[in-house]
Amino acid sequence: MSTKRPANTFRNGPPQPRPKATLGSTKALPKTVSSRVKSSSRWGWVRQYMRDRPLVERIYRVTLKVVLWLFLSSIGAVIVLKYVPVWVTPLIVSRWVDTFGTDESSHVYKKWRSYDTISKEVALAVVASEDQDFPTHWGFDFDEIKDAMKENETRKLPRGASTISQQVAKNVFLWNGRSYIRKGLEVYFTALIELVWGKKRILEVYLNVAETGPMTFGVEAASQRYYGHSAESLSRNEAARMAAVLPNPRLFSISNPSNYVQRRTRQIAKQMRYLGGQKYIRNL
Structure with missing residues (x-):
C-alpha cells in the first residue's frame, strides 16, 4: 500500500497572476465616499495654493475675521437697541x-x-x-x-x-x-x-x-x-x-x-x- 501523499497543487503549483485593477473598479466606491475624496482633495489644493502665496492667505484670514466681527457686532447692536x-x-x-452749504436750518x-x-x-x-x-x-x-x-x-x-x-x-x-x-x-x-x-x-x-x-x-x-x-x-x-x-x-x-x-x-x-x-x- 502506497503512503505517498497527493501533491498540494494549491501550495506547490505555479503562482496565479493577481487581477489587475481597472478604471472601472473605482465605480464600485459609494458616491458619498467619492465626493468626500474629491472635496478633500480640492480643499487640500486650496490650502496649498494659499500656503504658496502668503499675501493671499493673509487677505483671506483678515477677511474672515472682519466678516465674523461684523456678524457678532450686528447681533450685539440689535440686542442693545x-x-x-x-x-x-x-x-x-x-x-x-445735506444742510451744509445751504440756507436750510441744520437743527x-x-x-x-x-x-x-x-x-x-x-x-x-x-x-x-x-x-x-x-x-x-x-x-x-x-x-x-x-x-x-x-x-x-x-x-x-x-x-x-x-x-x-x-x-x-x-x-x-x-x-x-x-x-x-x-x-x-x-x-x-x-x-x-x-x-x-x-x-x-x-x-x-x-x-x-x-x-x-x-x-x-x-x-x-x-x-x-x-x-x-x-x-x-x-x-x-x-x-x-x-x-x-x-x-x-x-x-x-x-x-x-x-x-x-x-x-x-x-x-x-x-x-x-x-x-x-x-x-x-x-x-x-
Whole structure:
C-alpha cells in the first residue's frame, strides 16, 4: 500500500497572476465616499495654493475675521437697541450733512418717547397706511412684494413693498440707496429684529425714527412742532394726517396739507375704523 501523499497543487503549483485593477473598479466606491475624496482633495489644493502665496492667505484670514466681527457686532447692536433708545440713525446724519452749504436750518427736531406714552391712534394710523399685516407677518409681506413686482413692470416710478419692519431695519442700521448688497443686509436685519425685538419694540422704534417733516424725526417731535402738543394726545384725524405724509415727508406737509394729503388722511381714517380701531394693535 502506497503512503505517498497527493501533491498540494494549491501550495506547490505555479503562482496565479493577481487581477489587475481597472478604471472601472473605482465605480464600485459609494458616491458619498467619492465626493468626500474629491472635496478633500480640492480643499487640500486650496490650502496649498494659499500656503504658496502668503499675501493671499493673509487677505483671506483678515477677511474672515472682519466678516465674523461684523456678524457678532450686528447681533450685539440689535440686542442693545432692544432696550436703549435709538437717538441717531444714518438717515438723520445724512439729512444733517445735506444742510451744509445751504440756507436750510441744520437743527434736528427729535425727541424719544416710549410706546406707552404715545397715542395709540398714531400707532394704528401708521399700521393702517403702511403695513396692515404688521401684527401677523414675520417681517415680509410676500403678497405685496409680488403685486409690486407686477406693477413695476409698467410703472415709471417703482412702487415699494417694504413693511414697517423693513423700514426700521433700513433706517436704523443701513444707508439710503438701491443695491443688492443693501437689500440683502436689509433682509438680514429685518429677520434679526423680528426675532430679537418683537412687534411692539419695532413699532416703538418706527414711531421715534421715521422722518415726519424737514429735519423732523419721530411722532413726538412732529406733534410738538406742527400741532403744538405731545404725541400722547394725538386725535385720530391728526394721527391720520401725520401718517399721510410718511411716503414723502419732505414734499408733503402736516401743517399745510395739500388736497392729496387731505384725501389720503380721510382714506387712512376710514381704514383705521375698518380695522376695528385700537384693539387691532392691542396685543403686539
